Amino acid sequence: MAEADPSMLDLPEGWPTPGPEAAQHSLALCRELSRRIEAEGGLSFHDWMEAVLYAPGLGYYMAGAARFGAAGDFVTAPEISPLFGRTLAQQCRQILMDCDGDTILELGPGRGRLAFDILQEMDRADALPERYLLLDRSGPLRQEQEQTLAALSAEARARVQWLNELPERPIRGLILANEVLDALPVERFRRLDHDIEQLTVGLENKLFAPRWRSAPAALRTQVEALEADLGRRFEHGYVSECCPGTAPWIASLGDSLDRGVMLLIDYGYTRREYYHTDRRDGTLRCHYRHRAHDDWRLIPGLQDLTAYVDFTAVAISARQARLDILGFAPQAHFLMGAGITDLLASGSALDNQDADGMRLAQQAKALMLPGEMGERFRVLALGRQFPTPIKAFRLYNHLEKL
Numbered sequence: 001m002a003e004a005d006p007s008m009l010d011l012p013e014g015w016p017t018p019g020p021e022a023a024q025h026s027l028a029l030c031r032e033l034s035r036r037i038e039a040e041g042g043l044s045f046h047d048w049m050e051a052v053l054y055a056p057g058l059g060y061y062m063a064g065a066a067r068f069g070a071a072g073d074f075v076t077a078p079e080i081s082p083l084f085g086r087t088l089a090q091q092c093r094q095i096l097m098d099c100d101g102d103t104i105l106e107l108g109p110g111r112g113r114l115a116f117d118i119l120q121e122m123d124r125a126d127a128l129p130e131r132y133l134l135l136d137r138s139g140p141l142r143q144e145q146e147q148t149l150a151a152l153s154a155e156a157r158a159r160v161q162w163l164n165e166l167p168e169r170p171i172r173g174l175i176l177a178n179e180v181l182d183a184l185p186v187e188r189f190r191r192l193d194h195d196i197e198q199l200t201v202g203l204e205n206k207l208f209a210p211r212w213r214s215a216p217a218a219l220r221t222q223v224e225a226l227e228a229d230l231g232r233r234f235e236h237g238y239v240s241e242c243c244p245g246t247a248p249w250i251a252s253l254g255d256s257l258d259r260g261v262m263l264l265i266d267y268g269y270t271r272r273e274y275y276h277t278d279r280r281d282g283t284l285r286c287h288y289r290h291r292a293h294d295d296w297r298l299i300p301g302l303q304d305l306t307a308y309v310d311f312t313a314v315a316i317s318a319r320q321a322r323l324d325i326l327g328f329a330p331q332a333h334f335l336m337g338a339g340i341t342d343l344l345a346s347g348s349a350l351d352n353q354d355a356d357g358m359r360l361a362q363q364a365k366a367l368m369l370p371g372e373m374g375e376r377f378r379v380l381a382l383g384r385q386f387p388t389p390i391k392a393f394r395l396y397n398h399l400e401k402l
């Protein structure tokens with residue numbers, strides 16, 4: 001049986017150490033990873049990321065630890081401010097109305113904050129959707145979602161349904177995913193003059209260690225396709241990522257949309273920005289207790305691993321799934337187009353018990369400023385038989401950049 005060396009949990013000096021239960025949990029995952037590495041002769045980085053995030057009962061999103069917010073490892077827009085969901089609610093209303101839709105399906109709802117804010121705002125406007133469906137890969141997060149949504153009115157709560165898989169019958173309405181694409185496992189590749197390599201994980205002196213090996217055909221083809229599209233061969237030693245799960249995920253969502261819009265919100269770049277000559281080490285990031293770093297080997301199962309989104313890849317996948325590409329804008333412009341400033345000016349954003357004007361202004365800055373989430377995050381809108389322009393892109397729509 002594969003062993004797990006306790007030094008697999010070593011952290012840089014001064015970082016908060018995990019409690020005993022979390023450490024046991026991580027060691028159990030280390031044992032499982034070691035076993036697989038021995039049995040399979042190494043794991044591709046993709047399979048490592050898949051396991052540390054989603055191994056049943058052990059992966060980062062599949063066990064009980066706090067992940068979101070001040071007590072966790074990172075914050076997301078819905079966790080920063082109710083303004084985010086309330087502004088999105090304005091956009092949801094237009095989309096449902098214009099496609100005669102009755103359903104919102106949210107993927108990867110995390111703790112349920114976005115669902116709460118959207119439903120509360122739509123309830124207030126007497127415009128609740130008939131159904132608000134939630135589907136997350138994480139089982140344990142469901143409990144947190146239930147707790148968050150318990151504070152809704154009975155009428156709004158009655159619209160909520162949890163799914164274990166995508167709906168059998170395609171929906172008419174809106175599919176929404178905030179920071180889900182960045183949580184799909186990626187492959188990490190390295191270009192050499194005469195080869196393309198894949199990052200894999202092995203064991204060295206009982207510790208997890210990076211190992212580069214000649215890339216398998218599927219990854220090689222993907223990297224060569226990127227190079228062909230970019231019109232340049234990556235430089236010798238250039239390291240980056242690509243996400244093999246994007247196309248099948250978008251295709252499955254496309255199959256679930258009969259008529260309406262899909263809004264995908266995430267940090268990411270167009271392909272030219274993503275694979276810029278200067279970005280020689282990719283975009284992979286790890287988050288542990290609000291420290292962002294790039295050591296993906298640390299405390300497996302207790303830190304988040306994520307990579308930026310190649311929005312051009314998402315757009316290509318969308319076209320393959322016969323979806324229309326309707327909008328692409330930085331988050332700040334999208335929120336402005338959707339009415340965030342009107343919401344702030346009207347004072348209606350203020351009636352949240354725990355919000356005061358000053359705090360809301362701070363939160364709005366975090367969502368909108370270029371140095372914060374405003375530019376780094378982008379919104380991509382895909383559609384099927386959607387008849388009208390989407391309001392949130394009225395100020396800015398940079399489809400040509402994709």
Ligand SMILES: C[S@@+](CC[C@H](N)C(=O)[O-])C[C@H]1O[C@@H](n2cnc3c(N)ncnc32)[C@H](O)[C@@H]1O
Pocket residue numbers: 061068076077078079107108109110111135136137138141177178179180183184249
């Ligand atoms: C970074 S969190 C974002 C959570 C939430 N949307 C927010 O903004 O606070 C990513 C979430 O996506 C979920 N997830 C990852 N892959 C998924 C998939 N294929 N389908 C549904 N949920 C997924 C994870 O379990 C996790 O809850």
